[in-house]
Amino acid sequence: MSNTEQELRQRQAQFTKELHGDDIGSKTGLSALLSKNKNAQQEAVNKYLRHWDGKTDQDAEQRRLDDYNEATHSYYNVVTDFYEYGWGSSFHFSRFYPGENFKASVARHEHYLAYMAGIQKGDLVLDVGCGVGGPAREIARFTGASIVGLNNNDYQIAKAKHYARKYKLADQLEFVKGDFMNMEFPENTFDKVYAIEATCHAPKLEGVYEQIYKVLKPGGTFAVYEWVMTANYDENNPEHRKIAYEIEVGDGIPKMYSVDVARDALQKVGFDVLVGRDLADNDDDVPWYYPLTGEWKYVQTLGDLATFFRTSFIGRKVTTTMVSLMERVGIAPQGSRDVTLALEEAAVGLVAGGKQKLFTPMMLFVAKKPEN
Ligand SMILES: CC(C)=CCC[C@@H](C)[C@H]1CC[C@H]2C3=C(CC[C@]12C)[C@@]1(C)CC[C@H](O)C[C@@H]1CC3
Numbered sequence: 001m002s003n004t005e006q007e008l009r010q011r012q013a014q015f016t017k018e019l020h021g022d023d024i025g026s027k028t029g030l031s032a033l034l035s036k037n038k039n040a041q042q043e044a045v046n047k048y049l050r051h052w053d054g055k056t057d058q059d060a061e062q063r064r065l066d067d068y069n070e071a072t073h074s075y076y077n078v079v080t081d082f083y084e085y086g087w088g089s090s091f092h093f094s095r096f097y098p099g100e101n102f103k104a105s106v107a108r109h110e111h112y113l114a115y116m117a118g119i120q121k122g123d124l125v126l127d128v129g130c131g132v133g134g135p136a137r138e139i140a141r142f143t144g145a146s147i148v149g150l151n152n153n154d155y156q157i158a159k160a161k162h163y164a165r166k167y168k169l170a171d172q173l174e175f176v177k178g179d180f181m182n183m184e185f186p187e188n189t190f191d192k193v194y195a196i197e198a199t200c201h202a203p204k205l206e207g208v209y210e211q212i213y214k215v216l217k218p219g220g221t222f223a224v225y226e227w228v229m230t231a232n233y234d235e236n237n238p239e240h241r242k243i244a245y246e247i248e249v250g251d252g253i254p255k256m257y258s259v260d261v262a263r264d265a266l267q268k269v270g271f272d273v274l275v276g277r278d279l280a281d282n283d284d285d286v287p288w289y290y291p292l293t294g295e296w297k298y299v300q301t302l303g304d305l306a307t308f309f310r311t312s313f314i315g316r317k318v319t320t321t322m323v324s325l326m327e328r329v330g331i332a333p334q335g336s337r338d339v340t341l342a343l344e345e346a347a348v349g350l351v352a353g354g355k356q357k358l359f360t361p362m363m364l365f366v367a368k369k370p371e372n
């Protein structure tokens, strides 16, 4: 690791301590938000939003690409509590079958990826961009494999370790700090690698796929749910670009790439692409983005009402108003309201992109590293 990388790592770890304190894990969601250090939270929000000035010209994009590591680290420092409060501990979308509840759908989406990757008991598996470990816990239980979660966000790693202990999975799970653009694992380490809605944070897809190729054993499989703009997306159409920008700013993504860029990048680094299928391109009765709409007709079970309320348009307005008030009276840290507004942009862009089929959060690629 270079000196600059070491310094960045130390700075991020120190900042996480200042922001969240030592007691990471016992509090989640809004209660974790309220116990954050107020000055540090303001700094984290500024760090995340400093490159998001509404500009989409090449210079502005380049600044976001150059600062991908700090910008994403700051993004997850400020949104993780909101994600856990509104969504749970798996930070991804999923398809819904009629009658299927939210949690079952999320778990099934994870099982399907594990199945497509061919993960089995005894495998050593890498989860690239592991969040707070929701998918890793589910896939470890489902397959019996040992999983290493890689993440550049210290707060999420601490949470993932806490949950692994809490749910008695510490023997099967390990969580490590690292940048997926520069992995430190030896070559040919893992039997399988998967990534769920994480590699879109890379400044260049070829860069992260090349790292995955390096650490995967020959003959090993990489399976990913990639966030991409579909073939319907036209970068020169201002309406389309506005939707992509909302997704970028609200989700901490330096640049949304198209499905062709992703497929080409996999092939260029040496993978044989066995499957390339957009799981959102279907006639499902219940669309994947439904929790972010206000359309109650899609709620599948009574038990999902509480989740849907938080994620729906009205629920988000309630959260933003409540957080703004708490910020004004000094209970919530400064900048918390700005975070809810950025998340609102995310929700609007994701639903618009989903409805017009310009965007998919579940472009499934299954790729193999050749044996020789
Ligand atoms: C950022 C990437 C690559 C993936 C995350 C996908 C989703 C889990 C998130 C995308 C937008 C998020 C929002 C929320 C939860 C997590 C997402 C759906 C909230 C519902 C959390 C509660 C807030 O009050 C509103 C948020 C809107 C956006």
Ligand SMILES: C[S@@+](CC[C@H](N)C(=O)[O-])C[C@H]1O[C@@H](n2cnc3c(N)ncnc32)[C@H](O)[C@@H]1O
Pocket (backbone or CB within 6 Å): 069, 072, 076, 089, 090, 091, 092, 128, 129, 130, 131, 132, 133, 134, 135, 150, 151, 152, 153, 156, 178, 179, 180, 181, 195, 196, 197, 198, 199, 201, 202
């Ligand atoms: C939307 S979350 C998905 C998390 C997890 N896969 C899940 O489904 O719950 C994206 C994850 O990618 C991680 N990430 C983003 N950029 C990264 C980087 N450069 N190196 C390692 N992890 C990164 C974030 O910290 C976050 O945990």
